[in-house]
Amino acid sequence: MIALSGIAKRFPNGVQALNDLSFTVGRGEFVSLLGPSGCGKSTALRLAAGLLTPDAGTVTCADGKPQIGFVFQDHTLMPWADAMTNARLPLDLKRVPREQADACAVAALARVGLAGFERAYPRELSGGMKMRVSIARALAAQPQLLLLDEPFAALDEITRNTLGDDLLKLWREDGLTVLFVTHSVSESSYLSQRVLVMTSRPGRITADIALASGRDSRLSPVTIEAQRFISGALNTAIAA
């Protein structure tokens, strides 16, 4: 679906965020990008989305640029608009007729468990519900590639786990391709099929771990084993 090859990125303040970063994400895969804070994970995600251009290297998509859904760490909602208008934003920008856009937004909100909250403003919603609206907005664009930048980092554990389960369900139902940035080993070990471990800045991939099936709960032995393995790879990456 998408391949980043030999990517380097230096910011105007002189910080070299990424150096020789390469990885691929296949169609329908759920891949986590894991690394310590400040290693360039978010930069890599923005490069994949086309929001940044690399200084060196290429970002290529197998069948032309896919429709992308992006979820930020912060909910990034428009505070002046209700949940429905927020979820409808990608469609409004594409000038989709209002009735059709409304129907898509209502369906997307229902899929993330927010049926009945269409007219609620962001300030009237909890942190978890705001993040659900943000995911609904990404889904409303009917994406082929869903990019998530530590979307659950600011949430409490219960909400984080529920949203993680919901995300898995959406991925399975829609056949989405997901690239999920996280610094949580447990999150990556439970949610994804593959984990890409990054070094500290300047970030590059040091381990590409394909996880075994059978991780049907967070506490299953296979998941715990995957966690141990990923933790080891992460410690090696940080020490490198």
Add this chain to the structure above:
Amino acid sequence: MRRLADFLLPLAVAAFLLGAWEAAVAHWQVPAYVLPAPSAIARAFADNFGSLMEALASTLAVTLEAFVAACVLGIATATAFSQSRLLERTLYPYAVILQVTPVVAIAPLILIWVGFERINLALVIIATIVAFFPILAGATLGLKSADFNLIDLTRLYGASRLQTLWRIRLPNALPYLLSGMKTAGGLALIGAVVAEFVAGSGTATGLAWRIVESGNRLEIATLFAALALLALTGVMIFAALSFLEWWLLRRWHESAISAS
């Protein structure tokens, strides 16, 4: 109960001060040409009601026209600044120069250039200059402080600059703009009054001229009545803009929510 107190307490203070003023004038027999009693001011107001209302209408017309012109010019300039850093860097210093130059100093020039035969236009231009800057500053700040991630999101979905402006930057600028408009409303009135003072006799017909005229004739009670009307107008403009601000922001902005 708290709302009633918010309304009644200032009124009680006003009643006390007016009572003390009335009593002091009567007790020390202060001449009316120095300080008229509130009752005398009320009589002067009633006696000159028609002419004072005409003067108020004239000042109010200049104020509102200047306010609208300042809003249109301020928002248009701020929008242009938000689209081009180069334009902002080039022109913003001139907006600041216009703001810091005392309007009394440039008012005579404007009167000469526009001409006394078009006095109303000259007054509106002077008042617009006074009211323009807070709107420009507020709108510029608001348009530029939109969430970068939201702007990125619109780019991701292929939005045009106009769409980003309309859907993200302008709504985001609303609280800043409304705050600037509240300041500008009062300044438009001050600008109109200053312009009338500078325009002088025979041309201006507003409240400022009634104040000058009453002062020259030692009709101090009428002067106070015109002054009170001017203050009341300022308060009403501020109240109207505060209501507009609350109404537009009541569903989402902290400033309006904490005020309701």
